[in-house]
Amino acid sequence: MKLLTRQDLQKERVNAINKIKKQNCRILICAGTGCLAGGSEKIYNKLKEMAKEVEGVTLEFAKEAAHVGVHPSGCHGFCEMGPLVRIEPWNYLYIKVKEEDCEEIFQKTVLRGEPVEHLMYHQEDNVYQEQESIPFYAKQTRLVLKNCGHINAEDIDEYIAAGGYEALEKALFEMKPDDVIAQITESNLRGRGGGGFQTGYKWKQVARQQEKIRYVVCNGDEGDPGAFMDRSVMEGDPHKMLEGMAIAAYAVGAQEGYIYVRAEYPLAIKRLKMAIKQAEEFGLLGEDILGSGFNFTIHINRGAGAFVCGEGSALTASIEGERGMPRTKPPRTVEQGLFAKPTVLNNVETYANVPMIITNGASWYHEIGTQGSPGTKAFAITGSVNNTGLIEVPMGTTLREIVYDIGGGVKNDAAFKAVQIGGPSGGCLVSDNLDVKLDFDSLTKLGAMIGSGGLVVMDEGTCMVEVARFFMNFTQNESCGKCVPCREGTKRMLEILERIVAGNGTLEDLDLLEELGEAITATSLCGLGKSAALPVLSTLKNFRKEYEEHVVDKRCRTGNCQAMIRFIIQPEACKGCSKCARNCPVNAISGKVKEPFVINTETCIKCGACIDNCPFGAIYTEN
Amino acid sequence: MLEQSYYSKADEIISQHGRTQKALIPIIQDIQSCYRYLPAELLSYVAKQLGINEAKAYSVATFYENFSFEAKGKYVIRVCDGTACHVRKSTLILDKLYKELNLSKEKHTTEDMLFTLETVSCLGACGLAPVLTVNDEVHAAMTPEKVSALIAKLKEEEQ
Numbered sequence: 001m002k003l004l005t006r007q008d009l010q011k012e013r014v015n016a017i018n019k020i021k022k023q024n025c026r027i028l029i030c031a032g033t034g035c036l037a038g039g040s041e042k043i044y045n046k047l048k049e050m051a052k053e054v055e056g057v058t059l060e061f062a063k064e065a066a067h068v069g070v071h072p073s074g075c076h077g078f079c080e081m082g083p084l085v086r087i088e089p090w091n092y093l094y095i096k097v098k099e100e101d102c103e104e105i106f107q108k109t110v111l112r113g114e115p116v117e118h119l120m121y122h123q124e125d126n127v128y129q130e131q132e133s134i135p136f137y138a139k140q141t142r143l144v145l146k147n148c149g150h151i152n153a154e155d156i157d158e159y160i161a162a163g164g165y166e167a168l169e170k171a172l173f174e175m176k177p178d179d180v181i182a183q184i185t186e187s188n189l190r191g192r193g194g195g196g197f198q199t200g201y202k203w204k205q206v207a208r209q210q211e212k213i214r215y216v217v218c219n220g221d222e223g224d225p226g227a228f229m230d231r232s233v234m235e236g237d238p239h240k241m242l243e244g245m246a247i248a249a250y251a252v253g254a255q256e257g258y259i260y261v262r263a264e265y266p267l268a269i270k271r272l273k274m275a276i277k278q279a280e281e282f283g284l285l286g287e288d289i290l291g292s293g294f295n296f297t298i299h300i301n302r303g304a305g306a307f308v309c310g311e312g313s314a315l316t317a318s319i320e321g322e323r324g325m326p327r328t329k330p331p332r333t334v335e336q337g338l339f340a341k342p343t344v345l346n347n348v349e350t351y352a353n354v355p356m357i358i359t360n361g362a363s364w365y366h367e368i369g370t371q372g373s374p375g376t377k378a379f380a381i382t383g384s385v386n387n388t389g390l391i392e393v394p395m396g397t398t399l400r401e402i403v404y405d406i407g408g409g410v411k412n413d414a415a416f417k418a419v420q421i422g423g424p425s426g427g428c429l430v431s432d433n434l435d436v437k438l439d440f441d442s443l444t445k446l447g448a449m450i451g452s453g454g455l456v457v458m459d460e461g462t463c464m465v466e467v468a469r470f471f472m473n474f475t476q477n478e479s480c481g482k483c484v485p486c487r488e489g490t491k492r493m494l495e496i497l498e499r500i501v502a503g504n505g506t507l508e509d510l511d512l513l514e515e516l517g518e519a520i521t522a523t524s525l526c527g528l529g530k531s532a533a534l535p536v537l538s539t540l541k542n543f544r545k546e547y548e549e550h551v552v553d554k555r556c557r558t559g560n561c562q563a564m565i566r567f568i569i570q571p572e573a574c575k576g577c578s579k580c581a582r583n584c585p586v587n588a589i590s591g592k593v594k595e596p597f598v599i600n601t602e603t604c605i606k607c608g609a610c611i612d613n614c615p616f617g618a619i620y621t622e623n
Numbered sequence: 624m625l626e627q628s629y630y631s632k633a634d635e636i637i638s639q640h641g642r643t644q645k646a647l648i649p650i651i652q653d654i655q656s657c658y659r660y661l662p663a664e665l666l667s668y669v670a671k672q673l674g675i676n677e678a679k680a681y682s683v684a685t686f687y688e689n690f691s692f693e694a695k696g697k698y699v700i701r702v703c704d705g706t707a708c709h710v711r712k713s714t715l716i717l718d719k720l721y722k723e724l725n726l727s728k729e730k731h732t733t734e735d736m737l738f739t740l741e742t743v744s745c746l747g748a749c750g751l752a753p754v755l756t757v758n759d760e761v762h763a764a765m766t767p768e769k770v771s772a773l774i775a776k777l778k779e780e781e782q
Contacts, residue, residue: 033748037761079750225705225745263652263689264746266759302652304687307744321647323686382707382749389750420706454749456706470709474744480686 002283005291006173009165012282016161023069025110026088027051030149032075032235033228033267039099040083044072046102047085054111068110071158074236076149077390078136081121086131086149093131094119123408136387139405141368143376144352145229145392148236153271156278159239165284167355171247172292180251180358181207187362188374189354193219193310193347194422194451195527196373196440199354202344205334206252209342214254216245216296217338219315219347220261220268223307224423225474226454229378230348232390234261234268237352238275242298244351246285247358248344249296257296258338260315262303272300307478311526312337312345314480325480326526347452349378369395373439383420383456384411400434403457414459418542422451424471425531427538428464447538449531463560464543465550469497471535479528486529489520493536501561505551514540559623565606566622571596573618580610580619625664632657633665633672642673651684659695666692696732696739698777702755705745713753717742719767720755723774737781738774 003009020026029035029044051068076084081095087109094105094116101119108114121128121136128134142148151158159165171180185200206214218241222230233241245257261269276298279285287295301319308314309324316338318324337343353375357365369375373395379402382388386408393402399419403409410416418428427448429436436442443449458467476490493516499505517533517540524530540547549555556564569580569589574596581589581597588604591597599610599619611619636653640646650669655661661684670680684690702708702717717740721727724738732739748754751763755770762773 033746033761034751034763037748037751037754037763079748082751222747223745225709226707226749227745228747228749231747264743302649304648304652305689306687318648319645321644321683323683325686380749382752383710388707388752423706454706456710458710462710467710470706478744 002281003290004283006169009160009169009284009290012157013160013166016157019157020069020161023067024089025067026069026071027110028071028073028086028088028149028152030074030076030082030084030086031072031153032079032082032232033265034075034079035082035084036267038083038096040072040085040097042099043083043085043097043102044070046099047106050102050106051110071152072154073151074148074153075232075390076131077145077232077392078134078387079389080387081389084149090115091130091132092116093121093128093134095121136389136391136406136408139393139401140391141376141394142392143356143368144233144240144349144378145236145390147240148232151237153236153238154274156239156275156282156284159237163359164239164355165243167358168243168246168250168284169290171250171358172290172294175358177207177251177253180247183358183362184251184354187357187365188372189350189357189365190373190375190440191346192349192353192377192453194425194449196450199346199350202334202346203248203251205332206254206342206344209335211342212253213341214252215338215341215343216249216252216254216257217316217319217343217345218245218257218259218351219310219312219345220259220265221303221310221315222262222265222348222452223310223478224425224452224454226380226382226420226423226456227452228380229390229453231265231268232378233348233352234265235271238268238271239279240352240355241348242272242275242279242285244354245298246289246296247354248346248351250294252342252344254344255295255297257298258301258319259298260301260303260309260319263305264303269300269302276300306480307474308480308526308528311528314526315345316343323480325482326528328525349453370437370439372441377438377450377453379453379455381407381455381457384414384459384462385409385457386411395439396437398435398437399429402438402455403434407457410457410459412459414461417458417460417462418464420456420458420467420471420535421454422449422534423454424474425449425527425534426451426454427534428458428467428542430542447534447541449534461558461560463501463556463558464539464546465497465556466501466558466560468536468539469494469501472497472532475528475532479532483523483525483529485520485523486525486532489516489524490529490532492516493520493533497536500547500550501556502563503550503554503561507548507551509551510540510544510547556623559621562606564623566601567599567604567606567608567610568620568622569597569599569610570618570620573616575616575618577615579613579615583609583613585609625662629658629662629665630668633668637669637672644673644675647673647675647680647683648687651680651690655690659697659699660691660693663692693732694736696737698737698757699739699741700755700757701741701743701746703744703746703748703753704742705749705752707749708745708753711752713765715767716753716755716765716770719770720774723771737778 048070085094189199190196314324314326378392472494476494481487576594670677
């Protein structure tokens with residue numbers, strides 16, 4: 001059914017709202033990647049089947065005959081507690097739901113409106129019935145993720161009922177392209193992909209180019225390990241992003257758009273394809289949208305496993321069918337981007353911010369967040385933290401609020417050590433930084449960056465040197481090899497770090513790491529290389545002592561660095577039976593029978609065979 | 624030389640995407656998802672059909688990590704070694720799989736062509752770390768014990 005005019009869309013919105021109002025009970029089952037892995041599809045099928053049986057029957061809690069809506073929703077964000085089921089109108093959130101629980105949910109909640117308490121979130125004797133009252137949600141400001149988990153991600157009508165495509169409508173019929181750009185510029189919306197570049201400025205640059213063919217590209221190549229906010233938007237509220245792209249296209253005069261999604265996100269690709277198809281059927285994408293004369297179509301490109309394609313010029317090269325390698329700039333993407341035409345390139349979360357700014361205005365947007373970085377930011381909070389998941393908070397929220405209030409503190413009550421922010425291109429924040437207000441500028445000052453928004457919490461048991469090695473290994477692997485500083489530099493830095501964790505490092509290595517890191521940062525071609533050394537430089541700055549222990553004392557206080565573990569025989573407990581020596585594969589154990597044996601740490605390969613074989617428990621390890 | 628059916632399949636895929644360079648990656652992606660690897664002969668064939676240089680097509684296919692010229696096992700197991708999984712000890716999961724399947728860093732596929740083991744830098748399911756996927760199906764919060772059970776189950780299904 002094609003909507004030909006603005007009035008058609010408004011009518012459709014009324015219909016869509018009525019359709020939802022009719023459902024006196026709505027069951028939203030999280031169908032994000034996380035909950036699906038936990039078996040939410042079975043729960044969906046079962047509840048859907050049960051709902052059929054009561055269709056049109058009068059329920060105890062409702063005056064009218066029942067219309068139970070059972071929907072697969074996008075990610076609710078509380079992945080640790082999945083599979084999640086939300087039931088409206090009571091807004092109950094059931095956690096860790098199993099297929100066996102469906103019967104009880106149905107009998108109690110759906111038929112009688114009563115809560116099933118044992119499926120609700122508990123914390124220190126408190127039971128949280130409503131989703132919004134759970135501390136994890138209560139402290140958040142969900143704007144970009146507002147619909148995620150609350151609407152059926154596969155039904156365009158649900159998005160329209162939630163106010164979807166209102167912004168596109170407003171832009172097309174009440175604003176000139178320049179007004180749209182002015183509004184976005186005034187809002188000071190900054191790129192959520194990591195750089196924090198001003199979106200409005202980008203759009204303005206594209207709009208003023210001589211060349212008339214322009215493109216709008218969405219960067220959904222969320223490659224930073226530990227980040228999945230873009231995935232959740234694409235899976236849970238795909239239309240919001242499409243609407244943002246359409247508004248951008250209208251503003252800069254583009255007719256074609258491309259979404260580049262990483263291949264590791266098959267569900268996001270499926271939902272986006274579905275959303276594009278529905279939007280085309282409704283006439284919200286395609287030719288002469290709502291009779292305004294504006295044309296816009298969107299294509300999807302799947303990534304093929306190259307992290308560097310998150311970089312603008314590499315991404316456009318990849319869409320063109322080339323090797324995804326960055327090129328020297330200028331010309332910049334806004335001048336010569338995709339197919340050498342002026343191109344707006346923003347990431348998923350940035351586009352998802354656009355509709356609400358157009359609907360509510362720039363001054364509304366400035367009320368949220370900090371002066372330099374208005375709005376909210378979605379963070380993926382993972383690692384050693386109690387409540388892992390996806391959150392959204394106003395810019396300027398402190399790390400303490402995120403880790404302790406929302407994240408529920410460090411797992412197993414371990415001591416907080418650091419947070420790695422921004423993945424392999426970011427830095428670490430330590431306990432001294434817990435009260436810093438997080439926004440683009442404050443983090444740059446600390447030698448870190450927001451990046452895409454991955455927050456990995458690390459406790460006392462994590463070795464920072466090993467973490468730095470891990471990131472360098474990642475970056476080195478993903479370096480495209482075009483420029484020498486990145487190709488060679490990351491390789492050498494990795495070699496040094498591997499040497500250190502193997503217990504063969506020297507103090508000079510630390511200085512060399514710093515020197516190399518600074519050189520790579522200063523001379524690399526693209527963002528990947530420029531930020532490659534950041535995890536090393538920032539851990540060196542904050543945890544130099546730990547590095548020194550590795551190189552001087554040959555000791556890793558966490559025991560993470562396998563090579564530094566020492567196997568020791570306790571002389572008092574050793575009976576001198578020689579069983580360990582006989583089982584040692586490298587003959588590192590020696591001694592006289594009936595006298596305590598000794599392990600030669602130089603030869604020992606730390607296989608643990610001696611510990612397994614000692615009948616007296618006389619062998620122990622020391623970090 | 625491959626069987627004729629491979630070339631007909633390639634023709635079918637090419638016709639869906641068009642004969643332009645920008646279609647190269649989508650075409651070879653589709654071929655790969657069809658056969659679970661990219662037969663080198665088909666890459667040359669596609670290059671010819673698209674009117675691009677064979678060397679160029681080869682350079683593109685080798686640049687991206689997802690393309691493989693080697694046939695893969697029926698079950699492709701991808702262990703996530705992203706930051707969140709790494710912090711939650713994904714290395715133990717990987718080691719267990721190496722042992723269970725008798726594979727190594729150099730040898731990715733079992734002799735019986737049943738299993739291929741790969742690592743991936745992030746699957747974006749960090750909340751459920753450590754995770755792995757078997758042919759795109761996500762298995763969450765893995766432990767070495769769960770790995771053994773999973774492999775046993777897959778092997779059983781084969782018999």
